[in-house]
Amino acid sequence: MNAAAARVQEVTLLDLLDRVIDSGVILAGDVTLSVADVDLIYLGLRVLLAPVERLPEFLAQSEQRYE
Amino acid sequence: MTTPFTADSALGWYVYGVTRRGALPPVPTEDGLAPLRLFEFSQLAAIVRPVPLEAFSAEALRSRLQDPADLEEMVRSHNRVVEAIHSRQSILPAKFGWVHSQAEDVVAALASAHDTFLQQLHRLDGCDEWSVHLYADRRVIRERLASDDAIRRLRASAATARPGRAYFLEQRIREMLDAATERSLSDIAQTVSDRLLLHAVDGDVSPIAYTAGPDEVEILSSSFLVGRDRGEHFQEAVRASADASEGLRCEFSGPWPPYTFAGGSE
Numbered sequence: 001m002n003a004a005a006a007r008v009q010e011v012t013l014l015d016l017l018d019r020v021i022d023s024g025v026i027l028a029g030d031v032t033l034s035v036a037d038v039d040l041i042y043l044g045l046r047v048l049l050a051p052v053e054r055l056p057e058f059l060a061q062s063e064q065r066y067e
Numbered sequence: 068m069t070t071p072f073t074a075d076s077a078l079g080w081y082v083y084g085v086t087r088r089g090a091l092p093p094v095p096t097e098d099g100l101a102p103l104r105l106f107e108f109s110q111l112a113a114i115v116r117p118v119p120l121e122a123f124s125a126e127a128l129r130s131r132l133q134d135p136a137d138l139e140e141m142v143r144s145h146n147r148v149v150e151a152i153h154s155r156q157s158i159l160p161a162k163f164g165w166v167h168s169q170a171e172d173v174v175a176a177l178a179s180a181h182d183t184f185l186q187q188l189h190r191l192d193g194c195d196e197w198s199v200h201l202y203a204d205r206r207v208i209r210e211r212l213a214s215d216d217a218i219r220r221l222r223a224s225a226a227t228a229r230p231g232r233a234y235f236l237e238q239r240i241r242e243m244l245d246a247a248t249e250r251s252l253s254d255i256a257q258t259v260s261d262r263l264l265l266h267a268v269d270g271d272v273s274p275i276a277y278t279a280g281p282d283e284v285e286i287l288s289s290s291f292l293v294g295r296d297r298g299e300h301f302q303e304a305v306r307a308s309a310d311a312s313e314g315l316r317c318e319f320s321g322p323w324p325p326y327t328f329a330g331g332s333e
Contacts (some may be wrong), residue, residue: 010319013139015198019290019326020142020149024162025184027082027113029172 079120079166080106080173081320085159085184088112092155094148103148106170108177111184114152115173123166133257146324153195153324159269160326187329194268194292195322199305201259201287202280208255209248212233218243239323252276255315256286259308262313266301267333271327283300290327 068096088107094187096102105112121127132138152158167173183240210315218240225236253254253276260272269292276284302319309317 001228007279008078008318011318013322014325016146017139018140018194019198020160020163021147023160023329025085025087025159025329026162027165027168027173027176027189028179029167037177046170050196 074315075289077120078117078169079123079168080104080115081118081123081166081172082161082173083116084116084152084161085111085113085154085177085188086152087185087188089156092152093191096251097144097147102257106177107172108174108240109181111177111181113173113177114148114158115149115167115170118166120166120168128164134312148322149265151325155323157191157210158324159184159187159191159329160324180325188328189326190268191328193295194325195295195298196327197267197291197293197301197321198319198323199263199287199291201256201289201309202283202316202318203255203286204316205251205252205284205297205313206282208251210314212244212247212251213273215247217233235279249276252284252286253318255312259286260289261300262308263289263291266297266304268329291323292328295322 083103088110089112091105092101094103101117104115104117106115107113122131122252132141142163145179149158149160153160221236221240221243225233225240228236258271264270270289271291272287272289274286276286278284298321305317307321309315
């Protein structure tokens, strides 16, 4: 796989994560998984995949959420 | 196929989304997972899968999701179901990873938001979501602005001015160029998102400016809700917007199920 194709896959994965985890309708009720758990893991993964230059942005986001 | 169920394991309900009541389109089965079920209320149905609660307890998930590869696979698996349904009928994708312990809660949630959900489904009929990122090369934009008449006049004055005044003028030119570059970047982002909106039903646009490379800056990160019959036009418009001027580059992906627009227009 060349670099451009790898980059496309990476963008698509980030776009997928942003959509599946960060949006969607919520059905209220007794749920087992706390949203904070998923968000935390998501941000962790986002940081792993993000270009180095964006790290400060995601870290700031993660701080904002858990203030 | 392995089954995660034992006779005494309590079941929870993993929710994929909400759709109109009726037969589900075929969804690929997944090894080790029970078939999908529908919880119905009036004109709506929630698409759910019975899962062993113990595998979805907060502690179990926390340890499972430590591994990014596991989270990625869970997200992909969620998306496969949503995508299969989205390809045939409207779906409001549910927020990822929600497992209800009570079936009644899911039905009650459908009941309490019934009319809103129906309206949202209607709005999403025949639409896909597209993701668009636009990047600009700051250096190229700045060089283009540097050929502006006012800047060139100042440059000419600076070239013949006495050293003290020349220094002052050079500084002034730098400041003007800095400000003009930032303005230009946000104008470009605005123009592109306006142009793309012409081909879309709705857009969720965040004008941003973060550094993506030595000279490159991402100036637009956006989602668009686009009619399926307009998909080709939309993709052409995205490509055209990046080709329209030197120093621009776009990345886009889709068609996605309308995750970003499931919550209605805000």
